Amino acid sequence: MPEHAGTSAASSAASLPMDDVAAIKGLESWIAENGGFTHPSLRISCGARGRGVVAAEPLSSAELCRLPWRLLISEQVAEESLSFGRDLRMSAEEFGSAPGLLLLSAFLLQERAQSSASSRDLRDQFYSPYYHVLPRCLALPASWPEGHWLHAGIKGSHLERQIRAKRHSLGLEFSLLQSFAPSYTWEEFLWARCVVASRAYALRGQRCLVPWADLLNHGASHEVQARYHVLDEVVQSDFVMTLTKDLTKDEEVLQSYGDKPNAMLLLDYGFVLPKSAISASVSMTIPTPQIPDTDPQVILKKKQLWSSSGGRFGRETVLELNRLNFDQHLQLQRAAAICSRSGEPTPGEPSDPVIEMAARDGCKTAAEQMLRRSKPSVEMGEIGERTLQEQDWEIFAQQACFQILDEERAVLQDFLSWLSDLSA
Numbered sequence: 001m002p003e004h005a006g007t008s009a010a011s012s013a014a015s016l017p018m019d020d021v022a023a024i025k026g027l028e029s030w031i032a033e034n035g036g037f038t039h040p041s042l043r044i045s046c047g048a049r050g051r052g053v054v055a056a057e058p059l060s061s062a063e064l065c066r067l068p069w070r071l072l073i074s075e076q077v078a079e080e081s082l083s084f085g086r087d088l089r090m091s092a093e094e095f096g097s098a099p100g101l102l103l104l105s106a107f108l109l110q111e112r113a114q115s116s117a118s119s120r121d122l123r124d125q126f127y128s129p130y131y132h133v134l135p136r137c138l139a140l141p142a143s144w145p146e147g148h149w150l151h152a153g154i155k156g157s158h159l160e161r162q163i164r165a166k167r168h169s170l171g172l173e174f175s176l177l178q179s180f181a182p183s184y185t186w187e188e189f190l191w192a193r194c195v196v197a198s199r200a201y202a203l204r205g206q207r208c209l210v211p212w213a214d215l216l217n218h219g220a221s222h223e224v225q226a227r228y229h230v231l232d233e234v235v236q237s238d239f240v241m242t243l244t245k246d247l248t249k250d251e252e253v254l255q256s257y258g259d260k261p262n263a264m265l266l267l268d269y270g271f272v273l274p275k276s277a278i279s280a281s282v283s284m285t286i287p288t289p290q291i292p293d294t295d296p297q298v299i300l301k302k303k304q305l306w307s308s309s310g311g312r313f314g315r316e317t318v319l320e321l322n323r324l325n326f327d328q329h330l331q332l333q334r335a336a337a338i339c340s341r342s343g344e345p346t347p348g349e350p351s352d353p354v355i356e357m358a359a360r361d362g363c364k365t366a367a368e369q370m371l372r373r374s375k376p377s378v379e380m381g382e383i384g385e386r387t388l389q390e391q392d393w394e395i396f397a398q399q400a401c402f403q404i405l406d407e408e409r410a411v412l413q414d415f416l417s418w419l420s421d422l423s424a
């Protein structure tokens with residue numbers, strides 16, 4: 001079963017496939033043989049969040065796992081073992097992609113290729129017990145097939161833009177990797193890159209894959225009971241995961257992947273939280289005021305526009321709206337209103353009722369336009385009804401999209417209420 005976008009936190013444990021049971025046993029033995037430790041009262045089980053770690057009996061203040069540094073696959077390990085590692089890092093840094101994630105992906109691909117090219121079995125490689133527990137397929141939005149109905153269902157939303165941007169930047173990374181290692185296919189790259197995106201930790205300034213610890217699923221901050229650290233910050237020592245709250249029997253142990261909005265969770269991990277405490281974002285376009293070159297104040301106005309918008313006004317200004325920056329949008333619209341009218345722009349003018357009215361109207365129009373554009377649920381619902389027979393990942397992805405689009409609309413509605421409260 002592919003990794004999926006679970007939307008419910010209810011835990012209905014199911015047994016793991018036999019292959020997984022054997023792979024996890026192999027991984028735990030490998031960790032023990034190499035001086036590490038995994039708590040014997042924890043078991044890997046399959047619940048509503050997919051595969052995860054569960055307490056087999058009540059547990060308090062325990063160390064959940066301890067891994068010597070050499071069991072981790074770090075960016076440095078990847079860079080040193082790839083013949084083109086250093087060049088790949090330098091080129092990736094040049095165009096602003098995340099070099100660590102790309103290096104780890106290239107390393108995974110190399111290990112896979114080496115095991116098949118030289119009849120050497122994956123089992124002979126040092127990290128093979130880890131590779132055996134990795135998911136074989138993932139259905140993150142970047143890997144939704146082109147032309148899939150899910151893309152049509154989210155048309156016009158901020159989520160659509162984010163998915164497009166992610167796929168574009170992965171495409172650039174893939175081209176770069178291909179310039180060093182031309183034999184990998186896009187599908188192979190996507191698998192490796194999605195595995196890395198959904199599992200890598202940031203430790204001591206580098207991205208690392210941490211066997212076993214990455215079997216813990218993510219929870220909202222109030223649900224999390226596990227925290228990790230690396231023991232000695234100078235010498236490369238053990239990675240340790242500890243319990244921060246007591247666990248009852250059969251309770252799932254959750255860690256935090258960071259405070260991320262649901263759209264980011266979907267993009268990088270393929271799931272959403274049923275109730276997110278982090279605001280969704282919507283892209284809003286603010287029209288740049290047209291100041292004719294014949295306007296005697298053109299230079300002054302452009303300067304004013306530039307400074308009052310913090311350098312944001314371009315030919316077209318697209319700014320993310322979330323619950324924390326409503327005021328910023330109003331400020332930009334004020335700047336636009338000040339510069340659109342004739343006469344000298346004066347910085348004190350936000351208090352001018354005409355400017356204020358124009359700014360609020362500008363915000364309202366933009367938000368209402370976005371609300372009209374982001375109405376995909378009906379369309380998605382209809383398509384979704386017809387596809388209930390299809391694979392699970394599509395249904396989970398559809399539910400996740402519904403939720404994110406609802407969250408986007410809720411931000412717009414809150415913005416409109418905020419504006420009307422200002423006017424009241």
Ligand SMILES: C[S@@+](CC[C@H](N)C(=O)[O-])C[C@H]1O[C@@H](n2cnc3c(N)ncnc32)[C@H](O)[C@@H]1O
Nearest residue numbers: 003006049050051198214215216217218269271
């Ligand atoms: C670091 S792995 C966690 C272990 C993973 N479940 C496994 O079977 O290997 C991250 C992946 O687990 C799943 N996941 C993690 N937290 C989740 C949650 N709260 N709800 C649904 N799926 C979750 C997602 O598929 C995500 O890409």
